[in-house]
Amino acid sequence: MTDYEAVIGLETHIQLNTKTKIFCSCKADSWESEANTNICPICTGMPGVLPVLNEAAVVKGVLLAYAMHSDIRKVSFFDRKNYFYPDLPKGYQISQYDMAFGDGGYLDLPMPEGYSRRVSITKLHLEEDAGKTKNSGEVRMIDFNRCGVPLVEMVTGPDLRSADEAAQYLIRLRQLLRWLGVSEADMEKGHLRCDANVSIRPVGSDQLFTKTEIKNVNSIDNVRNAIEHEIERQIREVNAGNKIHAWTLDWDDEKNELKKMRSKETEADYRYFREPDLLPLHLTDEWLQATLSNFPELPLNRKNRFITDYQLPEYDADLLTLERNLSDYFENAVKAYGGDPKKVSNYLMNDVLRMLNEGGKTAEQLRLTPVYLADILKLVDAGKINTSTGKSLLSKVEETGKAPSMIVESESLGLVSDDAAIRAVAEKIILNSIKEVETYRSGKETLIGWFTGQVMKEMRGKADPKLAQEILKELLNR
């Protein structure tokens, strides 16, 4: 039987998180607004109004294009994409067509299996979002709040070879969007939407069978699921000698299956032409330079630098660069600590990440600042507190916002490093452990651990263990 491989391309629509819409001053984020409250004559397409381009949308679009290694066109154009649909009150969408501000580009995907996939970008442009329709019984309702929200549409080449690779693309894109601060990138809220073109071909051949398009998938897991289902279905059809039809498929979340939808318009049906109400977009060198002057180090670069600069394992470096806040936190803590970066990483991955998840906070919102975390590590290193006190301090600092050393003092959490106090306890234990003392003195020196344990127990874990052992050795070897 023939082996088949999948050929997948993704079309994403990314809502930019600007304050206002792309061509008017209505609020862009309507997630919590009542229907049809963030609208005006411009975004609802009243006759005689004129759109004005929102510079913030261009800034965010350019940041994204730059991160995608796209060439940025100094002069680009807006066009009208004409189609009739109830959620599009103007009867056309203002979009960019043949001369978009972004030209080409790629995104590298490090796959968990160890290989890397480079995904090319064939389209990257600015456009306005349409409204939303909602069925309620016999009535179809329209919410225009989303009309005119700035979007970047980004289309990949047919470079993805599995459902996992498609999911990885979305994971890395979402990471990048949040890293750049250009989109909230929440698929459930529609900030990031994805359609997938899926086809198969015999391995080693470049003869593709007909492709289908999957639409309306609202989470990364569902994209993976839907594509997996569709690849299996296509292979089944081909093996059974059936034709694959150019269907548009709709993912049904609840039934976990794909449904056939209406067939789609072709490009010619859209009758694109230049938008006469907007001037061409000119990006000057000075403007580009200013916009890109604070461009951040990208997640993959930062991950690789963490591996080389701090000798972190790849696993740590990957986790610590999932979010920009977290990687900033890590580097600030390492700087404040001055000791082994791997120790900082352990505290972050085990304790701070859990704190973040439970508290619903980002790293920069923590009261346990990088400097406080470093202080705790230093207290442990110096033998002033033990490791478990160090761990309990993490949440105490987070709850109170107080400096670790202050909490150690006010709650007397510090280790007793008072020679006389430890000596008194050690003497008492030696007196009461005649058998163990004999065994130790006859040569079984490993028993020192047991003696130290007894001192620690007696002092409720607060004795400085190094000092306790020294004193015990001295007394036992007398």
Ligand code: ZN
């Ligand atoms: Zn408006």
Ligand code: MN
């Ligand atoms: Mn589009």
